[in-house]
Amino acid sequence: MTYGRISRFGQKIQRATRLVMERDGVEVLYTPRSRCSCQREDGQAQVGCRVCDGYGWFWRPEQERRVRAIVQNAQRDREFADFGVVTRGDLVVVLDRRVDAAPYDRVRLYVDSLRSLDTPTEAEVVERDPDFNGAPEDRLSQRVAVMLDVLQTDPLTGGYERFRPGLDYTVAGNAVSWVAGGRAPRQGQRYSTLYLADYDWVATQPPVPRHAGTTGIGGKLLFTRRIRDQRDAQDLAADAYIAELQL
8 A cells, every 4th residue: 555655646746747847847959969989999089079079979960859848057956066066057957758868968058048047158359350261250169149249448548339239240150240331340359249158068977866656757967068169160161270171
């Protein structure tokens, strides 16, 4: 009799978890990991690999899909925080139970989730490319989810000039392109950007199992924010150095 009561209790928690996911969950972009074959005999990945960027794992764009998940700031999760494995920007994620999640899987967030989780903004100073590399654009270190501000200060006068999205510049991925006929910094000058980045979050350990009796109720995963953007490393067409080697 005890076993039956525990199972019914577990099923109630399971249903409650599904209801919470439907009510408070968000949609994320989930991609399972793929092992890169650049691994050497010593087990290390090749630093210059254009697929995994020396990480050893990569994510295929065609496998990315939208799934439902419960997402929260990892610093607010006592179970992980008490073990001291959490750093700023980490996420605790409970994925839909139909997702067979594993370490090195990736999630990406939509803009609304980036804002609600108080994701730190990127403040980056960029030099306008004097050569253009064939196109009037500058490269940022991260892909942009939403550009918040682009401006240039004048140390001599104490003034500054803000540039207008769509009229002076456009953003695609991590490239800032300057619109013909709009205002822009002169070639070789520096300007500042402020933006929410489209980060990769990568699972760093197996799911923490959660059960009520014999009934699983969904495991929690810790996802760590990757500062280095691997997707840009896979974009060979945008790499002027590779293009020069091919000449």
